[in-house]
Each structure stands twice: as C-alpha cells, then as structure tokens.
Amino acid sequence: MHLLEIRNLHAGVDGKEILRGVNLTIDPGEVHAIMGPNGSGKSTLAQLLAGRDTYSVSEGQVLYQGEDLLSMSPEDRAVAGVFLAFQYPVEIPGVGNMYFMRTALNAIRRRRGLEELDAMDFLALAKEKLKLVEMDQKFMNRSVNEGFSGGEKKRNEILQLAVLDPKLAILDETDSGLDIDALKIIAHGVNGQRRPDRAMLLITHYQRLLNYVVPDRVHVMADGRIARSGDRQLAMELEQKGYAWLEQQPDPTSRRGAVAQ
C-alpha cells in the first residue's frame, strides 16, 4: 500500500477546472518535489490535500494509507498524519503560539489515544524543536504568526511540522520570499525532519531549495497535470531551460496552449 496515491484527480473552483488529471504516488521515506510555473495548479493540489473546501473534485480519487482522503475533514487528516506547511501562514491575534501548538498537538494525541502533554512537558518538547529551526523561545509567547517576518512565519511552519510529527508533510512554497540564509535554515530544518517513515512533498517554483533538500523524485506540473517526472536532473534541466522548454512538447489535449512563464 502506498502512503499517498492520487489517481486522475480533476478539481476546480466555480466551474473552472484547475487540476486536470493529476496522477502521483508517494511512499514512506520519499521526498518528492513538484515544480511548475505560477497558475499550474501546485498550490491548489496542496490545499486540496489538506482539506480546503473551496475546491470541488469532479473526477478521480486520493488514497491516503488506502483510505479515501477526500472524504475526511481537515482535522481528521491532521490526526491521520497529514500536515501542510502553508505558503501564507495565517496570523491569529490573541492566540498564543505556545497554546496554539500544544492545543493542536493534544487534539491530535487525544484522537490517537495518547496521553496529552501538560504545559511543562510541552515546553520541553518545544524547546528541543525550536533549536531545529533556530527560533528564539520568545516566538512561543507571541500571538500565532502575528507580526512575524516572512522567514519567521516559514520557520514557525517547520516548527509545527516537527511538533506535530506527521507521516506526510506537504510544504507549499516554503522557500518563497526567503533570502539565502533563511533558506538554509529552513532547508536544514526540513532535512532534520526526513525519516524512513515519513514522506514529504515539496512544492516550489524554483530549483534552489532542491540544492539543499535533495528530492528522490521531481515532478513538473503544467496546466493542471504532471507533465514530466524524473529525478533531480529534471530540476536542473528546468533551471537551465526554463518552463518555456515544456511548451516544446505541447500536450494535444491542452486547450490553454502555452503556459505563462
């Protein structure tokens, strides 16, 4: 049984089809990268896998550990081990970061039949995980993401990944908007979270994250489907030739034609 199996997934919003037949299989321990130009459907796929209900699925299915993922609520997916690091983490004024993460972890642990962590135990856990993303403990005492810089928000996402301990971590453009130092910290944090029993799906516009987090498989998404799959070489090829290179092998079923750079 695969960890994640996406079969011929078609989905859209307001009658407009964005995903047009995505196929993707991920096994535990693997790191996959999905690259692709803006508007290709990468983020839609990420949001859909996490349970965003603004998209409607018209065809196909998604199996997670053999179960129908699309019929599960977002919180059930989290309990089952799906985690999405948001491209735009949400600011939540008035809710402390520490409380937020402990409540989230305990909600998941309770549902998994595990004992909840008290404030002391959680603090110890948080301190350990904070080191991974080189975050100061003071961020735990602030409201969730409120007033955080772009890089701090992304680090806070990876921190949540480390705390919540998922089986499938989807990272949606976690590298976007970061300078090289911040990118290295994030990459270091992500590498620290690679495990034989955990898969990762990195969604990125640029190749540069993949210099630091080396994927097992690279997929190129264009016009709502996976246009190419390969190993790390594919990412490098794309870096050299640009997404326009994909157009040279146009898909006969594509109605939209050329993909915007």
Place this chain on the structure above:
Amino acid sequence: MTESRQHYLARFESLRERLDKLGTDRVRRLRRSAIERFGDLGFPTVKNEEWKFTNLAPLLAVPFEPANRDGFDLDALRPVAARFDGARLVFVDGHFQPSLSSVGGLPKAAVVSDLATAFAENPALVEANLGQHALAKSSAFTALNTALMQDGVLLQLPKGTVLNDPLQLVFVSTAPSKMSSPRILIVAGEGARATVVEAYLGLCEPPYLTNAVSEIVLEQGAQLEHYRLQDESARAFHVGLVQVTQGRDSHLVSHSFSFGASLARTEVRTVLGEEGSSCALNGLYMGRVQQHLDNLTSIDHASSHCTSRELYKGVLDQRSTGVFSGRIRVHPDAQQTDASQTNKNLLLSEDAMVDTKPQLEIFADDVKCTHGAAVGQLDEDAIFYLRTRGMAQQDAKRLLTYAFAREMVELIRLDAFKARIETSIATKLPNGRELAEAA
C-alpha cells in the same frame, strides 16, 4: 406606552410618603421635578434618535413594582457576596445589606456609605452633586431613577485621597417583577485616585428591571478606573447610565462589560469639561439566544487639549442583536482635541445582527478625530489553518472567538475581576472553560 407611564407615575405617588423622608428639601424638589419630567417625556420610542435600534416594548409590557427591602434569602446571597473579596457594598433588590458588606481597609479620609445614610449624614455634599450631572431632564430613565431612588452609594474622596484597593459595588436582584433604582454618586477631589467596580447580577429567573444611574465627578487631576459588569439573569431588563464630569487633567478609564439580561441598555457619558482631561472608554458586549444589548457612549470634548480613546467590541451569536452608538462632540473652542473611536463586531450566526453608529460632531478646526467600525465573521482562513493542525471545527471557532474578545480582557488591571470576566466569556462559549490560558 401611556399605560406604562401612568403605571410608574402611580408607583411614585404610592411611595411618595416614604420617599419624602429621604433627604433634604432640595432632594424632595429634585424628585418632584424628575417625576414631572418623566411624565412629560414618557418612555423613548424608536423615533428618538438615541433609541433608534432598541424597541422597549418587551420592557414596558411588564408593570414592574418598586422592590421591597426584605423577603430575600440571605443564605443564598452570602456566596455571591463572598466572590467579591475585599471592600464591598452589597445591595439586594436595590437596598443596602450591611451584613453582606464590608468596607474595612479603606482610608479614613474617604467617605463611603450607602445613599440612605448619606442623605442623613452628608446632606450638603449630596445636594451639591446629586442630579447635577446625570440630568433628569435629558432621559426618562434617569428621571425615573431620580424620582424613585431609595438607596445606592456615596463615595467621596477628599483632595489627594488614594484608594489602593478597589471599592466593589454589587447589586443583586432576587425579586420577580420588581424594579430597583440604585443611584451611585462618586466625587473624587483634586488628585484623588480610585478604582470602582459595579457589578449587576441576578438570582431571579422571572423578569425584573434594574434602572441604575452612576453620577461621577472628577475634580482636577483625579483619576478613576471604573469597571462595570452587567451580568443580569437571562430574562431581566437592565438600563444603566454612567455619567461623568471631568475637571482639568483628570483621567477616566471605563470598562463596560454587557453579558446578561434579555434587553440591556448601557450608557457611558463623559464631559471633558476642562483642559487636559482625558478618558478611555472600553466595552465588550456578548449576546446569545435573543438577547438585545445596546451600548451608547457619549464624549463631550468641551474644552481644549483633551484626549479620548474608545474601543468597543461585540460578539453576537444565535439570534442576538447588538447596538453600538458612539457620539463624540467637539465643541467650537475645543482645539487640539485628540479623539479616536473603534467599534468591532463579530457575528457568529446568520441570524445575529449589530447596528453600529459612529456619530462625530466636530465644531473646532484644529483637531484629530478618527473613527472606525467593523462588522465581520470569523476568518475562514484562520479556521482552516487551525483545523489542519488537528482542531475540530467547533474548537477552532471557539478559540478564535475567545481571541477576539480577550483584547478587552487584557485591559483589565484587577486580577479578580479579570478572572470573573474570563469565566463569563467562557460560559458564553460552549466548552470554553479551559480557554483562559490561550494567550
């Protein structure tokens, strides 16, 4: 409408002999003119601009009788009073209960007494201030309170007196179909400082009416932090006025929490009468079922170099309705006025409603006045974010609602009162008890 007016005029006549024994000739004259004024005004209708969003029909449908002094269960009240640790005056159905009260620990210079005692012992002070700030002529409810008041509080702080601990005024209603008309008079002399808590609670399931008036004078440099909690029983009616007159460089901080009652109207009005005076008016109203919670604030910038800050938040669930009317009037010679007003509302259901009405009347030119009002729902992105972290949808909504309200809780500087408010908020939210540590 006329019927209810006649009802209360008749109640005044039947109580007249008793009322005439309270206070001096001037107080008697004050009552007479107040009841006349009430007779002229009658109860306000929605045609009255200040009552545009509040229909009083449910309140007027019950012919409330002035509450008696006795007939309550003292044992049931002891635990209620005990929750207000420290200096407190407790009133049951509007009447002072010495056995539930305790004013030890207050500085000797401070005059703290029930109003009935004050009528006898401090007639000059009472005469000079009572009814001089909260004017019977401007409101039927104030007029009715002035005519029918029997008890309440006098707090006088001579020049420089500082109350380190809060004085708590607790009003508990126990009697069905009764009305109480408590009257509070606070006179803070030059440089005096105090914190006062007013709490209105109910131990009575059937409807009753509280019609409270607080009249507050802050002399030069005086500072008052005023906390007001309206947490009446679910079927009760509550009308309350806090009327403040501020002297030079005085500072008022008002916190008004409106949680209870089926229909509540709370007014906080201050006149920044002399240079350099300032105020901060904070409010939180949280309605459920079919509650109607009306909040009116009025700030008169009557002098130059005065500052006012205002932040009111509303959370309306189910079929409840909220009202915020914020009037700021900047008089022609009130140059260098600095005023800001913010009202934010969170609607938790499709049937909940809020009317928000900022009203700025600016007659001076060198001023800084800002205002903003917002009505919104919970942020769907935030709900989704929390759910992807494992929180159930209801828990996510509860947490975000609590986070919205807690900004007002954070402004409370009294630990015990803060804990009380947190509990009240939590009981308004399903399973909200453990939320108090959320920040």
